[in-house]
Amino acid sequence: xxxxxxxxxxxxxxxxxxxxxxxxxxxxxxxxxxxxxxxxxxxxxxxxxxxxxxxxxxxxxxxxxxxxxxxxxxxxxxxxxxxxxxxxxxxxxxxxxxxxxxxxxxxxxxxxxxxxxxxxxxxxxxxxxxxxxxxxxxxxxxxxxxxxxxxxxxxxxxxxxxxxxxxxxxxxxxxxxxxxxxxxxxxxxxxxxxxxxxxxxxxxxxxxxxxxxxxxxxxxxxxxxxxxxxxxxxxxxxxxxxxxxxxxxxxxxxxxxxxxxxxxxxxxxxxxxxxxxxxxxxxxxxxxxxxxxxxxxxxxxxxxxxxxxxxxxxxxxxxxxxxxxxxxxxxxxxxxxxxxxxxxxxxxxxxxxxxxxxxxxxxxxxxxxxxxxxxxxxxxxxxxxxxxxxxxxxxxxxxxxxxxxxxxxxxxxxxxxxxxxxxxxxxxxxxxxxxxxxxxxxxxxxxxxx
Amino acid sequence: xxxxxxxxxxxxxxxxxxxxxxxxxxxxxxxxxxxxxxxxxxxxxxxxxxxxxxxxxxxxxxxxxxxxxxxxxxxxxxxxxxxxxxxxxxxxxxxxxxxxxxxxxxxxxxxxxxxxxxxxxxxxxxxxxxxxxxxxxxxxxxxxxxxxxxxxxxxxxxxxxxxxxxxxxxxxxxxxxxxxxxxxxxxxxxxxxxxxxxxxxxxxxxxxxxxxxxxxxxxxxxxxxxxxxxxxxxxxxxxxxxxxxxxxxxxxxxxxxxxxxxxxxxxxxxxxxxxxxxxxxxxxxxxxxxxxxxxxxxxxxxxxxxxxxxxxxxxxxxxxxxxxxxxxxxxxxxxxxxxxxxxxxxxxxxxxxxxxxxxxxxxxxxxxxxxxxxxxxxxxxxxxxxxxxxxxxxxxxxxxxxxxxxxxxxxxxxxxxxxxxxxxxxxxxxxxxxxxxxxxxxxxxxxxxx
Numbered sequence: 001x002x003x004x005x006x007x008x009x010x011x012x013x014x015x016x017x018x019x020x021x022x023x024x025x026x027x028x029x030x031x032x033x034x035x036x037x038x039x040x041x042x043x044x045x046x047x048x049x050x051x052x053x054x055x056x057x058x059x060x061x062x063x064x065x066x067x068x069x070x071x072x073x074x075x076x077x078x079x080x081x082x083x084x085x086x087x088x089x090x091x092x093x094x095x096x097x098x099x100x101x102x103x104x105x106x107x108x109x110x111x112x113x114x115x116x117x118x119x120x121x122x123x124x125x126x127x128x129x130x131x132x133x134x135x136x137x138x139x140x141x142x143x144x145x146x147x148x149x150x151x152x153x154x155x156x157x158x159x160x161x162x163x164x165x166x167x168x169x170x171x172x173x174x175x176x177x178x179x180x181x182x183x184x185x186x187x188x189x190x191x192x193x194x195x196x197x198x199x200x201x202x203x204x205x206x207x208x209x210x211x212x213x214x215x216x217x218x219x220x221x222x223x224x225x226x227x228x229x230x231x232x233x234x235x236x237x238x239x240x241x242x243x244x245x246x247x248x249x250x251x252x253x254x255x256x257x258x259x260x261x262x263x264x265x266x267x268x269x270x271x272x273x274x275x276x277x278x279x280x281x282x283x284x285x286x287x288x289x290x291x292x293x294x295x296x297x298x299x300x301x302x303x304x305x306x307x308x309x310x311x312x313x314x315x316x317x318x319x320x321x322x323x324x325x326x327x328x329x330x331x332x333x334x335x336x337x338x339x340x341x342x343x344x345x346x347x348x349x350x351x352x353x354x355x356x357x358x359x360x361x362x363x364x365x366x367x368x369x370x371x372x373x374x375x376x377x378x379x380x381x382x383x384x385x386x387x388x389x390x391x392x393x394x395x396x397x398x399x400x401x402x403x404x405x406x407x408x409x410x411x412x413x414x415x416x417x418x419x420x421x422x423x424x425x426x427x428x429x430x431x432x433x434x435x436x437x438x439x440x441x442x443x444x445x446x447x448x449x450x
Numbered sequence: 451x452x453x454x455x456x457x458x459x460x461x462x463x464x465x466x467x468x469x470x471x472x473x474x475x476x477x478x479x480x481x482x483x484x485x486x487x488x489x490x491x492x493x494x495x496x497x498x499x500x501x502x503x504x505x506x507x508x509x510x511x512x513x514x515x516x517x518x519x520x521x522x523x524x525x526x527x528x529x530x531x532x533x534x535x536x537x538x539x540x541x542x543x544x545x546x547x548x549x550x551x552x553x554x555x556x557x558x559x560x561x562x563x564x565x566x567x568x569x570x571x572x573x574x575x576x577x578x579x580x581x582x583x584x585x586x587x588x589x590x591x592x593x594x595x596x597x598x599x600x601x602x603x604x605x606x607x608x609x610x611x612x613x614x615x616x617x618x619x620x621x622x623x624x625x626x627x628x629x630x631x632x633x634x635x636x637x638x639x640x641x642x643x644x645x646x647x648x649x650x651x652x653x654x655x656x657x658x659x660x661x662x663x664x665x666x667x668x669x670x671x672x673x674x675x676x677x678x679x680x681x682x683x684x685x686x687x688x689x690x691x692x693x694x695x696x697x698x699x700x701x702x703x704x705x706x707x708x709x710x711x712x713x714x715x716x717x718x719x720x721x722x723x724x725x726x727x728x729x730x731x732x733x734x735x736x737x738x739x740x741x742x743x744x745x746x747x748x749x750x751x752x753x754x755x756x757x758x759x760x761x762x763x764x765x766x767x768x769x770x771x772x773x774x775x776x777x778x779x780x781x782x783x784x785x786x787x788x789x790x791x792x793x794x795x796x797x798x799x800x801x802x803x804x805x806x807x808x809x810x811x812x813x814x815x816x817x818x819x820x821x822x823x824x825x826x827x828x829x830x831x832x833x834x835x836x837x838x839x840x841x842x843x844x845x846x847x848x849x850x851x852x853x854x855x856x857x858x859x860x861x862x863x864x865x866x867x868x869x870x871x872x873x874x875x876x877x878x879x880x881x882x883x884x885x886x887x888x889x890x891x892x893x894x895x896x897x898x899x900x
Binding site: 049098157161301327328329330401403404406411421423426428434 | 456488494501505607744749750751752754755756758770771772773774775777779780781786788790815817818819847850851852853854860863867870872873874876878879880882884885
């Protein structure tokens with residue numbers, strides 16, 4: 001196993017469950033200090049919602065070793081020799097190298113953060129938030145920093161979550177975003193709702209611009225962030241501009257990569273064309289079941305599923321990962337943001353003709369205390385009426401409603417079929433027509449015309 | 451339209467939307483004082499969460515009339531003359547009667563409460579909660595009552611909701627229940643969790659017994675509730691023992707009724723064997739898509755869908771109601787209770803062989819603040835692995851998770867397929883494996899053995 005986080009160690013654990021140490025020897029290499037941790041939890045640790053770093057660690061190296069997994073920490077794999085069925089690993093601290101042979105190889109090398117190529121990007125006070133070490137470094141900076149102005153670069157889910165974290169830490173937050181609206185995983189009309197809500201939370205949103213420089217003061221620390229048009233004072237800068245697949249090792253070994261740089265696998269998560277090599281997690285591309293196209297979606301939930309499937313197969317069982325529908329939820333303070341399936345531009349790119357509807361409803365019966373407004377946008381294919389995608393922006397109770405659409409997409413339901421879905425109803429939980437059904441009704445009427 | 455509540459008036463509104471007054475004359479009879487109100491909201495009005503009665507009214511008689519619906523309030527239909535295509539209606543106040551002929555008839559007569567046949571059942575201080583009038587009468591009693599002891603008879607969803615309402619009003623609450631555990635819509639092992647949680651809320655749960663008598667004091671008012679073994683002092687008694695279909699009118703007209711006394715319809719909600727008569731809401735039986743059998747499920751959400759389908763068909767369009775999967779959610783204080791599909795006894799009755807699993811998980815990532823425990827029980831068919839049912843008991847975030855299973859049931863998914871569902875994940879919303887997926891994984895392993 002190359003990589004000791006979600007995909008790799010899930011695979012290791014599952015394989016061990018199926019095959020004892022007498023039957024299967026498992027060696028895992030991890031170049032960092034931690035295993036099996038929730039990178040998705042880092043913004044909440046930084047923001048103070050989660051008090052201790054170790055709460056984010058699902059399973060420590062010792063716990064893995066107790067399950068007879070030969071886990072080699074601080075050991076980086078430098079080369080995969082596919083023909084020789086072996087890997088060359090290096091002890092990060094001592095520099096010592098050695099070859100280890102394998103019958104079956106699992107690649108779970110994850111992602112690496114996109115680092116903007118600009119002056120000052122490495123200045124003290126500029127932080128990424130991909131790893132626990134990153135999070136600790138940021139927290140150390142916050143403890144030392146007197147000023148209270150933070151600039152977050154990027155307005156995807158990491159960006160908005162970090163905006164919330166910095167607000168919770170008492171910072172004045174500016175988010176600088178390359179796109180026309182925050183959350184480019186939504187259509188811009190829905191991103192606009194996020195934009196407004198973030199402004200309502202006191203966050204300064206700067207869209208349609210790029211950071212060209214991080215400016216430093218006399219002490220060498222970050223002082224401001226510059227765009228072509230302006231300068232934003234900053235005592236700390238958080239980079240939330242996403243990641244790309246960490247596949248340099250795989251590329252050097254000649255393994256097949258897709259258009260987004262991720263490893264390509266079959267349904268059993270086996271690297272295409274390679275009987276004995278599996279890959280999963282943030283280093284692979286996944287099939288989008290709605291568009292029929294490969295996509296790069298680095299998410300812990302997929303990594304865990306990949307690991308489970310790989311571990312089952314490596315352990316001699318049988319399991320597949322059929323693909324994703326592109327579900328994601330996130331929140332910024334009390335705003336919940338969710339999406340699944342295709343955005344308008346995804347549907348166009350996939351060659352689909354479609355109709356869109358957007359409706360306003362509430363999370364609970366309108367008369368029930370705490371009912372909060374919710375906007376649901378729905379895309380449905382012309383002629384067939386097949387559901388193509390759903391985006392939801394609202395407050396409490398909005399986010400997980402996207403699961404209804406996620407299952408409907410998986411089942412290839414039409415919006416007409418969805419209008420009859422028997423969803424949970426009681427006044428504290430939903431209006432008598434769930435907001436997703438209200439959207440489906442409207443969409444069904446609209447596609448009927450084609 | 452006979453009946454001016456959810457099914458009838460939804461049908462009227464939808465038909466009017468499709469056909470103007472020049473094309474279609476719509477006459478609606480309602481024997482009560484109100485139209486289109488949320489009976490499901492009554493417990494929250496009584497409990498004080500909803501302050502005004504009128505908040506429960508979705509559309510008033512005046513609003514319906516403004517849409518050119520000839521709504522005749524306080525007018526009860528006494529007879530349906532199927533052969534003559536006419537109905538005989540009586541003005542409730544004046545007693546005057548007249549015949550009205552129809553081309554198309556819609557029956558939305560709803561349900562009537564089950565009234566226990568025992569001494570004292572009609573004593574002052576004993577209240578049902580089916581109609582707005584019932585709710586007002588109960589509130590009037592509460593305003594006049596000095597004592598603070600309430601007995602709720604029945605522990606179905608109305609019973610537990612009324613238990614919460616009475617707690618919110620400051621009463622000491624005893625719930626007397628015929629079944630072995632509260633919430634007989636769940637399997638007893640899951641009902642047991644509700645039982646414990648209700649005790650934790652300070653509610654006295656008395657199971658496995660029946661109320662034999664309501665005892666009155668010298669003033670003629672309720673004083674206590676008696677079971678064969680005990681007497682429970684009561685200043686007010688709430689009857690929450692459910693309803694049966696109000697189909698006396700339909701039965702007298704020779705229309706087809708099912709085993710549970712509800713009208714039988716086809717998929718277009720047309721009364722079987724009758725081209726020009728539709729029926730929907732609490733007076734009909736519905737097809738359970740999982741068991742393939744007819745069932746009686748009086749719920750506002752079904753009534754609204756029925757009305758929508760009927761109105762479309764009556765208005766010259768085409769729509770069907772394919773059936774239900776038996777989804778229901780309710781809450782008692784902060785406890786959320788949800789179910790969909792078949793219980794063990796339903797599955798046995800339907801002739802199915804199945805496996806069950808029960809898992810414990812949390813509503814959010816374990817490390818995220820507010821993560822609360824959740825128990826998920828899942829039934830899956832042997833051999834096919836088809837999902838048969840899900841029951842969930844937990845706190846915030848538990849109830850609406852049942853929608854995942856409701857859609858999966860509709861799509862006839864297997865539990866193996868469910869393990870790959872791409873559900874919304876982020877630490878504030880879910881563990882990396884959603885509790886429903888944890889149950890599906892365990893169920894998939896179990897059914898694989900058969």
